[in-house]
Each structure stands twice: as C-alpha cells, then as structure tokens.
Amino acid sequence: MRNLLFLSILTFLISSCTVVRQGEVGVKRKFGKLNTNISDAGLISYNPFTTTIIKVPVRTVNQEVKLNLPSKEGLTIESEISILYSIEKNKVPFILEDIGTNYERVLIMNVFRSAAADVTAQYMAKDMHSGMRGQIENQIKDRMHESLLERGFVIEKVLMKSIQLPIELSRAIERKLQAEQEAQQMQYVLDRERQEAERRRIEAEGTRNAQMILAEGLVREIIELRSIEAFRELANSPNTKIIITDGKTPYLINSQKD
Template structure:
C-alpha cells in the first residue's frame, strides 16, 4: 500500500510540474529554457515541458497576409493613398534567430518598417498615374524585390506585394481616365485606318489584275485572228438550214434573219 501511495504522489508531482503545448499545422515551436532559446525547432504535434523552467514559443510558417494603409509618394510629389497586402512567410529553420534577434512582434518591427522604406524608394520613381495603369504590376514587383533584398538574412520570404486599392486625387483621376479613353480611341482609329488601307490595296490589286487581263486580250487578238474567226463563222452559217442573208466586206459578217426563217 505504501509503495502504491508513493507512486501516486510521485506521479502527481510530475504531472503538476509538467505541461503540454500543441504545435498546430502551419506553425513551429521554439523552446526557451531558463531564458535560453533552443536552436532546434519543434514540428507540429504535442510537446511536454516543465512550465516552471521552460516555455514554448510558437510562430506561424504558413503564408501570412498583412494589410497596410499607406500614403505612397509619387515622382511629382503627390501622396497616393493605398491599401497594400504583403504576403510573406517565415523560414522555419530561422524561427529561433527571429525570436532572439527581433522578437515575436517582428511584423511591426521589421515587415511593415521595411515595406515603408521600400515603397517610398520605388514609388518615388513613378508618376501617380502609373499606379493606376499597367505599370502597377511593375511597381508591385519592384517593391517585393526591394523588400526581399532588405530581408535577405532575416529569415523572411516575401511572396508578393499587392496594391489593392489606389485613391488618386480627383483631378488626377479624371485626367488618367481621359487619357485612357483617348488612347483607346486612338487605337480604334488606327485599326480603322489600317483596315481602309488594306481595302485600298485590295482594290488597287484588283484593278491592276483587270488592266493586265485586258492588255493580254488586246495583245492576243490580231487582225488575222479576227479574219480567221470570220471565215469560220461563214462556214458554220453555210452549214445551217434555212435562208440567211449575209452582208460582209470580207472581214466582219453581218447576219440578217429573214422573217419566218428557222
């Protein structure tokens, strides 16, 4: 009985001195024991630890989307208000270094701060209207590249930077819309002119073909051929039944069909 009692007491003490942390999918854990971080990361699953000496710090390694409302500076000195999405993830092998060198509030300390610096550098090279046209993707890609350079050794991977909402000043927005409409109209007119040009070329080729055909016919019909064809016509008329009156100068026959003739 005493042995069983001692076992129960010992088990109770162990349980009281132990805790369990669950690291979920898309996370890694880092163990901090007596204030010292372990360089080894804990994969998804349950982890038992001593709560009096150890804590488990969990960081997400899945893709994280952070949205920032920011005023982006333009080349002409305007501030363009925009909502930006930054997609990034943590390299799990760097989780311990991130906690040690930056802390768990890395999003405010590093991600957003680096974005503000990178976006200011990139957007200041573009006009405000560029953020609302096809150059938008180029701006997004340049900001992503700049952030990746600044965070290369920090343990973060920047997947994408997306300018979701762009609010241009009212006057500039109208100017951009008018410019786009003018460009579309110019493209439409260019298409119409190109079509008319092709149609004119087709007609010219057709006219040249008719002219060449007539020229060939004119060159191919000689007086001798006409006289030969007249003789052949006389022969055919002579063979036909009925009475025919033919008036000719020997070159071109003129046929008179008597009334009632076959």
Template sequence: MKTRLVVMGIAFSLIFSSCTIIRQGEVGVKRSFGKIKPEPLMEGARGFNPFTSTIIKLPTRTMNMEVRVPLPSKEGLTVQSDVSILYRLEGSYAPKVIEKLGKNYEQVVILPVFRSAVADISSQYYAKDMHTGQRSVIEKSIKDLMMTQLKERGFVVESVLLKSIVLPPGLTKAIEDKLEAEQDSQRMQFVLDKEKQEAKRLIIEAEGIRDAQKIVAEGLTPLLIRFKAIEAFNKLSTSPNAKVIITSAEQPLMLNANSDK
C-alpha cells in the same frame, strides 16, 4: 502504503510538469528561468515544467499581412492602395526573433521595413504607372528591397501585392481621356488600313483586266480577223432573213433589208 506513494508521485509529477503540442506550420521556443533556449522545438509533443519554463509557439507557414498605405509618386502625388505582404518565418531563426523582437515582430520590424521600402520604390514611378503594367515591376522591387533587410532576421518575403489602387480624381480623368484618345486612334488606323487594302485590291484588279486585254489584243492578228470574218459570212449566208451586206472582204457591215432607210 506503496499505492499511496505511487499516487502521490504521479500527482507531484503532474503538478511540476506539463506538455504542449507543436503542430505542423509551427515552431516552439523554450524559455527557462527567463532565458531563451537557442534550439527551436519542431513538431511533436513537448514536455516542460510550468513553474520554471514556457514554450512560445510561432507560425512558420505563409502569413498575409494587410496594410493600407499612401504611395508617393514621382510627380509628387499620393496614391492610396491596399497592400498584401506575404511572408513567412524561418523556423531556425525563431529563438533569435523571440529574444530580439518578441512575438509582435510584425509591428516591430516587418511593417516599418515595408513602409520604408514602399516609399523608396513608389517615388521612382509616376502615379499612372501604378495603374498599368508597371505595377508588377513595382511590387517586385518593393519585395526585393524588403528582403535585403529582413533575410538576416529570419524572414522570407514571398510577394508584395498592390490592390485597390485609388488614383487622384484629376489623374483618373486624364488617364481615361488618354485611353479613349488611343482607342479612337486605333479605330482610325484600322479604317485607314482597311481603305489601303481596298485600294490595293482595286489596283490588282485593274492590272489583271489590263493584262487580259493586252493578251487579247496581241492575239488578234490580221489572219485571225479575216478567219473570223469568213466565219461570220458563212453564218449570215445560212440565215433565212433578207439582209444587205457591205464588206471590204475583211469586216462585214450588215443592214436590215426591212429598214425604211
């Protein structure tokens, strides 16, 4: 009899109770008799009565929301872009999120806030800026504007990434032409700089030759010239060839004795 009562008690407990596991990167929200409990349920095993209560699980890890959106530019053009919104839910805000927004909070609040922010920020920039180094500035500005509206709701926007930006065809051609012209200008500047360097080199070389000649000219004194002439006379006197030498005693002029003239 006692065994039967124990079995019936266990069966009764199983019928009117249940258990769920809240894993890492999740938070639980308990709803009993239609009311949300204000305390979030952290990781671990949680028991509840399935007839009166439910436990709603929400992710607290970083989520990636992919959106394809047209970006209006300052000059009135439309730039198509794929955007990644990286965000996460603060676990302590989970009960309020379920109570006020429900589980479909991405469509209810995050996406509308993003569309508003991206329109406000992108309209301050030219279309070409979204394809250059200004892209990171635009991404940060969108993220910061979203945070001002989502922080108090319990969401943290980690980053907004503009991807696969498609510019209007005419603008794409204009940007390509401009880049090509800039590259041509850079090549021409390189050639000019090279020619200037070569001109400087030739000037320095000419100045060196001039200075060397100047030094030599300054060193040729009359005494040195006479000394060199005497050395030349001595070498000529020891030469076996017949020669006729006409001199002023300073500079020799040699005539070949075998010449017909």
C-alpha cells in the same frame, strides 16, 4: 479519493502537453529564459509551472496592408498591398529574444512602410497603375529583403493588389487610353483602305493588260475566220434572218486597204 487523485494526475498530464502544428515551431521559455533548441511539429511535453511554449509560424505568411503612398508629383495614392514572408526556422529563438512575439508590427511593418514610401516617391502616380507596377513591387521587396534577411525574415513577394488614383488623374488616364484606342482604330481603317485601293489598282492593271493582249492578237485573218464561223451558225438556225454583206464577207467589214 482515488478518482479525485486520478483526475488530478490526468489534468496535470494534459496541461503539461501541447501540440505544435505543421508549419510551426515551438520554443520553450523557462523562468523567462529562451531555449535555443527548436521543437518541430508534434506533441511537446513541458512543466506548466516553470515553462511556456511559444509557437511561431515558419510557413509563408500573407500580411495585407492598407497604406497611403506618395508619388513623384506629390500626390497621395491609396493602396492595398500584400506582403508574403517567411521566417528562417533556426533564427526563431533569436527573433523572439531580440524583438519578441510582435515582430510583425515592430519590425516588418515599419520596414515595409519606409521601403514602400521611398520607392513610390520615385515614380509618377500613373506608373503605379500601369505595366511598371511589377517593377515597383520588386524594388520594395528588394529593399525589405536587404533590411530583414539578416534578422531571419525572408521577403518572398510584395503585391500591389489595388491602387486608388485621384479622381481627376483617373479620368485623364481613361481619356488617354480612349484616344489611343481611337487612333489605333483609325490606323486600321486607313490600312484597310490602302489595301483595297492597291487591290483595285492591280485588278485594273490586269484588265488593261488583258485588253492589250487581246487587241494585239485580233489580226484581220482571225476576224474573218470568226465571221465565217458566226455566219455558219446563223445559216444552221431555222429562224428567218437577214444578212447584210458586201459579197466578200458575211458581215459588213471594211476590207479596203490603205
């Protein structure tokens, strides 16, 4: 009998306690009425016959949504979007009282669908697949933030994870990107050819200037001196040689004056 009584008391004590984890808050509801006092993480005791504990996450929540979005030209774009949001802790009791525990489906998702459709309808379909995606995400987030902040919801980020464009539009964008890449490649080739032509021009100009300088420096006295030096080198050579001269210079040089 004593063991049975002990087990009954132990069972009652266990059933009258609950644990609120980190990132959550607990709100007591007694006889259907919410208590505005919030219980932070830890062990909470309560009367299970009269009271229930509602646990609400106040950490950042990631809600993923698949949605068909309209574009400015009237196309339907398949998308997968993540909504990162959190709840202000001090407004949790009022959220539960006004909306209930299904606040995500009742409020957040409806506001998101409306804001997303309004924003994407102002953009072309290709914009959602380009660098303007970040701008679209920020506009959706701002619209949701305006509608939900007073209700206790903080919209942190809206991320367009994937965008599925119509097949023909996707092919058109791919062809355009390919054409742009080919144009850039052609421009690179042309720039390289221009640089090479400029290099050859400068090289030819340098060679021409060097020849002009050399020609201007070859006066008759220098030519005769070089001829004598060459004659000496031939004379010191042990090989048999024949030298043609006019008696004045080692080589036949037109020494007549005009």
